[in-house]
Amino acid sequence: MRPLTEDESKAVFTKLANYIGKNLVHLIDRPDESYCFRLQKDRVYYVSESSMRLGISVARPNLVSLGTCFGKFSKSGKFKLHITALDYVAQYAKYKIWIKPNGEMPFLYGNHVVKAHLGRITEDTPEHQGVVVFSMNDIPLGFGVTARSTVDTRKLDPTAIIVFHQADVGEYLRDEDTLF
Amino acid sequence: MDVSNILASHAAKYQSVTVEKETPLEVDPGLLLVTDLNPIEEETYNENLEEHLQSLARDGVQALMASLFKLPTKQSPDGPLAVLPPPVFQLPRAKPLPKPKPPTKWEKFAAAKGIQHKVREKKVWDEEKQDWVNRWGRNGKNREVEDQWIHEVPANADVDYDPRKVARDERKGRIAKNEKRHQQNLARAANPRQQRKEEIEKTLAVTRTSTASMGKFDKRLDGEKKLRGVKRKFDPTETPIEHENKASLNLLAKMESDSKKMMRKPNTEESDLNVRKAVSFASKGRGGVALGRSLSRGGRGRGGGRGGKGRR
Known part of the structure; x- marks a missing residue:
């Protein structure tokens, strides 16, 4: 376990900022307890200071997980956001999309969101913007990247993809052994 | 009453606070250092080594303590503190002296001709601005000619003579020339044998990791050292x-x-004209800078023809 280097922090922050924008400050500067980002075996964890200090006493090979896993660094140094970060991402999300009940299952099986399943979408969402996907009763299901801006989606046919799938809560079952 | 008995027993219990030696001990309170220059007494040394060393150490510490109590004191909340004098003993340097840099060509020439090195100040006085300005660098004096608002053009100059560009090229040329000289000086100073050695080591390191297993399963040769990569340093946890x-x-x-x-x-003014779009249209997508350049040249720009290279 170690703090992130500047390059790593940059990679993590840019990825998070794609979804939550300036709200990222609220993750770093919290009024309740101080939290920090820690790297343990290529995974990035978002940990409270107290549990981080407890975790220090565990040797690196023995430490399986701590805090909330936000994602992992690939071998080429890119940062991939995991579904476990959804709680925080959904809380501060800037752009949201709600999908109809008949679109929930296809999304939870890892498919992209098509226009037919679109319930609501935040106004003036730009193209290629990170969005959080909600069900119609406001339960976060995952996140993705918009294929078109809100204005452009109106002209599309119902089978056209509007949000590219990135992560969904179905991964808790599908990738149980590698996720945390 | 005879107290000599008691005194004798007391004296036996406590050794004297003054240390008497053939050669007096050298005490340097500045470094809290005592040097005993007396030759070792062979008899006591062979008899009981521990005791001998202890007595030697005791004498040294005693001498040091005595010297400390003679020093002037300073009051502090924790009690009196002795003020140590500056150290006398010269401690040797931990690292060797840095090697002098090999002289550059100019330095050699200057030494041969007896030219003294003059330090040029970074700032120079500007009469117009009535202020000190940088000789070079940010808002440097060496860019003065380029930045002035009016230029003198020689009578026989070409039509497209740009005094600003000429001054700039001159300055850039000086920089390039200096850089070239710098490289030549480095090449002159480099030890070819050392250079070759480094080159070979680098090649060897590359070849050792150039197998399918990145050198993991290669046979180790005798005296082959482990490859050392760049050491990464992280913040403490x-x-x-x-x-x-x-x-x-x-x-x-x-x-x-x-x-x-x-x-x-973003275009904050309320207007029907989208300036960004207009510029990109007028410059055929090459941007405002290119447009300005081609306009100031008063003709078609470099890529104005849109012909020649590339697919149609």
């Missing part, structure tokens, strides 16, 4: 969290300002 958060927030601010710099300023 246990720093105060406030520092870390501050660094993160700074990084965020930096990232934000970077992205702002990348973005163009």
Whole structure:
């Protein structure tokens, strides 16, 4: 376990900022307890200071997980956001999309969101913007990247993809052994 | 009453506070150092080594303590403190002296001709501005000619004579020339044998990792050293969290300002003309700078013809 280097922090922050924008400050500067980002075996964890200090006493090979896993660094140094970060991402999300009940299952099986399943979408969402996907009763299901801006989606046919799938809560079952 | 008995027993219990030696001990209170220059007494040394060493150490410490109590004192909340004099003993240097840099060609020439080195100040006085300005660098004096608002053009100059460009080229030429000289000086100073050795080591390191297993399953040769890569250094895990958060927030601010710099300023004026679009249309997508250049040249720009290379 170690703090992130500047390059790593940059990679993590840019990825998070794609979804939550300036709200990222609220993750770093919290009024309740101080939290920090820690790297343990290529995974990035978002940990409270107290549990981080407890975790220090565990040797690196023995430490399986701590805090909330936000994602992992690939071998080429890119940062991939995991579904476990959804709680925080959904809380501060800037752009949201709600999908109809008949679109929930296809999304939870890892498919992209098509226009037919679109319930609501935040106004003036730009193209290629990170969005959080909600069900119609406001339960976060995952996140993705918009294929078109809100204005452009109106002209599309119902089978056209509007949000590219990135992560969904179905991964808790599908990738149980590698996720945390 | 005879007290000599008691005195004798007392004296036996406590050794004298003054240390008497053939050669007096050298005490340097500045370094808290005592040097005993007396030759070792062979008899006591062979008899009981521990005792001998202990007595030697005791004498030394006693001498040091005695010298400390003679020093002037200073009052402090924790009691009196002795003020140590500056050290006398010259401690040897830990690292060897740095090697002098090999002289450059100019330095050699200057030494041969007896030219003294003059330090040029970085700032020079500007009469017009009535201020000290940089000789070079930011708002440097060496760019004065380029930046002035009016230029003298020689009578026999060409039609497309640009005095600004001429001055700039001259300055850039001086920089390039100096850089070239710098490289030549480095090449002259380099030891060819050492250079070759480094080159071979680098090649060897590359070849050792150039197998399918990145050199993991290769046969080790005798005297082959382990490859040493770049040592990475990370922050300690246990720093105060406030520092870390501050660094993160700074990084965020930096990232934000970077992205702002990348973005163009939005058109705040209320007008029907989209300036950005108009510029990109007029310059055929090459941007405002290219457009300005081609306009100032008063003719078609470099890529104005749109012909020649490339697919149609």
